[in-house]
Amino acid sequence: MEVPTQHEPVSARTPLQRAFPRIAWLVLAVVTVEFLLITWRKYSHLDAGAYGMFWSRREWLWMHIGGGALGILLGPLQWLTQWRRTRPQVHRSIGRVYLLAMLVACAGAAGLIATSPADLAFRIAFAATALAWLATAFVGFTAIRARRQQTHQRWMVRNYLITLSPITFRAMLRIPGVMELAPPPVMIPVLLWLSWVLPLVVHEIIVRGIDVARRSRRVESGGGDGLDAESA
Ligand code: HEM
Known part of the structure; x- marks a missing residue:
């Protein structure tokens, strides 16, 4: 992303x-x-x-x-x-x-x-998604108010990944055999959590990897210690 x-x-x-x-x-x-x-x-x-x-x-x-x-x-x-x-x-x-x-x-x-x-587990999973949605938007918004552009961009990407969670959820439902791993009252809430936690984790790994590569390139080309002024 x-x-x-x-x-x-x-x-x-x-x-x-x-x-x-x-x-x-x-x-x-x-x-x-x-x-x-x-x-x-x-x-x-x-x-x-x-x-x-x-x-x-x-x-x-x-x-x-x-x-x-x-x-x-x-x-x-x-x-x-x-x-x-x-x-x-x-x-x-x-x-x-x-x-x-x-x-x-x-x-x-x-x-x-x-x-x-629906069961409490469903409602907790939805409520957690909504809270994560609001929290990422809040951090992204306050960052840009403070003119921290890179932080704003990163948090808004995180926020959009949560916006896409119903699409990710449906895509995961289509994985063959996924609903046979556990009964639906267990599997559905698990997938609801995974539908936003998983994309955030993958995104974080990619972003950190890009950061590390950029820093080592900067150090190699003698452009400083490679540390970003703004990291989020
Ligand atoms: C990211 C935060 C989101 C949360 C916390 C959330 C929460 C919920 C909840 C609580 C329900 C009702 C489930 C039930 O009563 O069993 C629902 C249903 C639904 N949501 Fe979301 N939702 C989110 C994002 C979205 C987005 C971005 C869309 C895009 C249009 C969307 C489309 C739907 C649809 C179409 C349904 C009806 C169920 C279905 O036909 O699959 N949701 N959502």
Whole structure:
């Protein structure tokens, strides 16, 4: 998910490393569109059968899906465009709408959790996801208010990985045999946790690896001790 920056010389990377971000974005685009289409088909008609257990709580669900879908769609605009540098005002405005959408989705999630007939383990897993979502956004937002750009970027990537957790969750459900590892009341909450903890851990490993490589390159080229002024 880490997008190459101007700090990383393109020539230092292999063709596969250069192609990786494009492939990752493509895969992400395909699974995202598929997720949003499935959601749209299921909930765009007022049909009690399709809504199932959400029928009596559909207002919370609409808030939740509306905010969540907007967040999913707006997130990539903040990385895939050059607006951050060329039009900071556009980046700022989209960022505000993204955060607002996330708050609306969180309010919807809170309503769904409070009214859910599901086991406590499910509700705790959802509540933890919502808290992580809010916390990463809060740290990312306060960082940019303090003009700590790199910290802001890193926390907003973490936040977006949590935004994508329902997509990751569905992808994990499709892994052959995964639901046979334990009964659904155990396996579903475990997958709900993994749907955001796992991407965050993988992202952290990649980011730390890139940091270490950059530092050793800087030390090798005599450009200082390789320590970043801002680390997050
Ligand atoms: C990242 C934080 C999120 C949390 C904490 C969260 C929480 C929840 C909760 C509590 C439910 C109801 C589950 C139940 O009552 O059994 C739910 C359902 C749902 N959520 Fe989220 N959600 C999150 C992100 C998103 C996003 C970004 C979307 C994108 C549109 C989304 C789409 C849905 C959909 C479509 C459902 C209905 C269930 C289904 O058809 O699979 N959620 N979510």
